[in-house]
């Protein structure tokens with residue numbers, strides 16, 4: 001990709017807690033692109049938080065909204081989009097992302113994901129049991145799909161800026 005003049009949308013995918021939003025914001029700044037967080041867009045469109053959507057309407061309804069919001073975002077000008085961890089698991093959303101963007105799977109050690117997701121109580125999927133076991137199971141179930149992304153970036157527990165460096169290098 002021409003990093004002086006990036007003309008393709010970049011979509012960050014990967015499990016909860018991997019840093020998609022924070023890294024996405026920094027990557028967008030670095031590339032001179034806009035940034036959007038798909039979960040925030042869903043919340044704005046629904047006038048409810050992700051947890052409230054799960055509670056009131058269920059996961060399937062959330063995935064419908066997520067699919068529509070990501071389809072709209074991906075039609076727009078080139079930008080960096082951080083998606084929720086399950087977005088890429090939906091076949092239609094995945095097809096759109098693969099067709100219309102450069103997709104990047106952000107991946108990290110399970111300990112990092114456990115520690116980061118424990119900081120905020122906003123993830124309905126982690127409330128039904130032990131968060132570590134749920135994250136391990138989701139990693140096992142989802143990684144074959146995540147592996148279809150254009151790039152796979154393994155972040156250490158190092159500073160986010162280092163991960164941004166890794167991504168920029170991989171995009172060159």
Ligand code: S3P
Nearest residue numbers: 015016017039084085086123124
């Ligand atoms: C989900 C991840 C969340 C959010 C929702 C479902 C998932 O986003 O979309 O709670 O299925 O992994 P983050 O990955 O930003 O936490």
